[in-house]
Structure formats: structure tokens, C-alpha cells
Amino acid sequence: MGQTWVDWLFMIGLAGIGAALVPGIGMRIAATTGGLLLLMMWAAELPLTTNPFIDEHIVYAIVLAGLALAGAGTPFGLGKWWAATPWSAASRSSSRPTAHRLQRPPPAPWGWALACIGCKTLHHDGQGARFADSQHAVG
Numbered sequence: 001m002g003q004t005w006v007d008w009l010f011m012i013g014l015a016g017i018g019a020a021l022v023p024g025i026g027m028r029i030a031a032t033t034g035g036l037l038l039l040m041m042w043a044a045e046l047p048l049t050t051n052p053f054i055d056e057h058i059v060y061a062i063v064l065a066g067l068a069l070a071g072a073g074t075p076f077g078l079g080k081w082w083a084a085t086p087w088s089a090a091s092r093s094s095s096r097p098t099a100h101r102l103q104r105p106p107p108a109p110w111g112w113a114l115a116c117i118g119c120k121t122l123h124h125d126g127q128g129a130r131f132a133d134s135q136h137a138v139g
Contacts, residue, residue, distance in 0.1 A: 013033070014037070016030075017033055017034045021064075021067070022077075023077050024073025024076060024077015024078050024079040024082075025073065025078050026073075027067060027071070027073035027079060030064075031064040031065060031067055031068035032068070034061075034064045035064045035065055038058075038060050038064070039057065041057050042058060042061075045057075
């Protein structure tokens with residue numbers, strides 16, 4: 001048997017991971033911490049008496065990574081609602097304008113150039129660097 005405080009911390013960690021995975025809120029961080037916990041549990045069993053690559057801990061860690069990469073919390077849970085809340089990082093990043101912001105650097109001998117922050121390129125047309133498309137907006 002282990003230390004009581006270690007057992008409690010382990011169970012609280014499992015409960016936190018499960019509380020994030022079941023409703024689909026915080027899928028990426030829950031899948032990451034769950035995968036790390038499973039890999040540590042796999043390492044605690046070394047040397048293994050079974051196949052080290054088809055172990056249940058490794059399979060479950062791969063499943064957690066697949067859930068996070070597929071964004072399983074959005075269509076099947078509360079992930080879409082969570083992303084729309086004001087305290088979610090996803091809602092803060094999606095409130096940015098979709099058009100690229102352009103900054104005008106000092107004039108160059110060959111004309112104006114616009115540095116586009118959105119697509120991280122230097123746009124130059126040799127005349128005045130004006131854009132007619134809706135992707136770029138001077139701001």
C-alpha cells in the first residue's frame with residue numbers, strides 16, 4: 001500500500017480529468033494530463049510481463065489524443081457552449097477581426113510596402129500598396 005496523501009492526490013487528479021472529459025469542456029488539457037497520467041502508470045509497471053506496445057495504458061493514451069485532436073467535446077458535449085463564454089480563451093481569440101491588419105512602414109525608395117500581420121508577409125505593389133480584396137484591410 002502507498003501513502004494516503006498520494007492516493008488522495010491520484011484520485012483527485014483522476015476525478016478532475018474525468019470531470020473535464022465527460023462534459024467535453026477542456027478536452028485538450030484533460031486529454032494531455034490524462035495521457036501523461038496513463039504513461040506514468042505504464043512506466044510504474046516496468047518491467048512489463050505483457051506486450052509493451054499493446055498495453056492498455058498506451059491504447060487509452062492514444063484514444064485520449066484522438067479525442068483531443070478530433071475536437072470530440074464540440075459536437076458531442078458542451079465544448080461549443082464553453083467556447084462562447086466570455087471566460088474561455090477560445091472566445092477571446094475568435095473576437096478578433098477576420099481581415100488582416102496592415103501596418104505601413106516608413107517609405108522606401110521603391111514605394112510603399114505593407115506588412116501584413118495576419119499572413120506575415122510583406123505586400124508591395126510598387127505604387128501605393130493598396131489592396132482591393134476583402135482579405136486585407138488597412139488599419
